[in-house]
Amino acid sequence: MSTNKPKNELDAADRTILRLLQQDGTLSNPRLAEQLALSVTPCWRRLKRLEDDGYIKDYQANLDRRKLGLDVLAFVQIRFSAHGGNEPNAFEAAMCAQPQVLSCHKITGDADYLLQVVATSLDAYSDFVENVLRQMPGVASIHSSLALREVKAGSRLPV
Known part of the structure; x- marks a missing residue:
């Protein structure tokens, strides 16, 4: 699948999913669905499509470089x-x-x-x-x- 899809293929719920996951990548699907006022299955399908289409590349924790000694x-x-x-x-x-x-x-x-x-x-x-x-x-x-x-x-x- 292409990872260069036009922006206009995302609706408001898709953009909200992306925004919420950027803020907290540990959000569970039930919690994400709750914040979107969707049921769990449609929310999971949207999330899976965003991953499959390449909008979501991966998940990671943001670390404090200075606490790791990288001054x-x-x-x-x-x-x-x-x-x-x-x-x-x-x-x-x-x-x-x-x-x-x-x-x-x-x-x-x-x-x-x-x-x-x-x-x-x-x-x-x-x-x-x-x-x-x-x-x-x-x-x-x-x-x-x-x-x-x-x-x-x-x-x-x-x-």
Whole structure:
């Protein structure tokens, strides 16, 4: 099934399900049905369709990175010397395999990629830059911006 369905295929109940699950992914189907004023079976069918159609990719808990000792948050711009060959593909695969890379985006503008990276300390971040990023073939420049204060962080989409 296609995961690129148009937005207009969602009705108000579908959007409410998505909004409620973004707020609390542990909501049981009976509790979700109660909040929607639906019976359990139709609610389950809607939820199953949203999952099958790819609107809901997975479920996870949102963790506090600082409580886990991940005090450094860096936004890293990567620029390649050339855009041909297999180097960008190898870079993307390598970034996907790095647990400290929270996100990797191919972007427009002065850089080719924008990474969001966490680390336990500046020394640990420096090790990542030296032992991972600087070792990637084709990387011409690395520009890091360290977050001084987190004003807003989240992954909830406006539905």
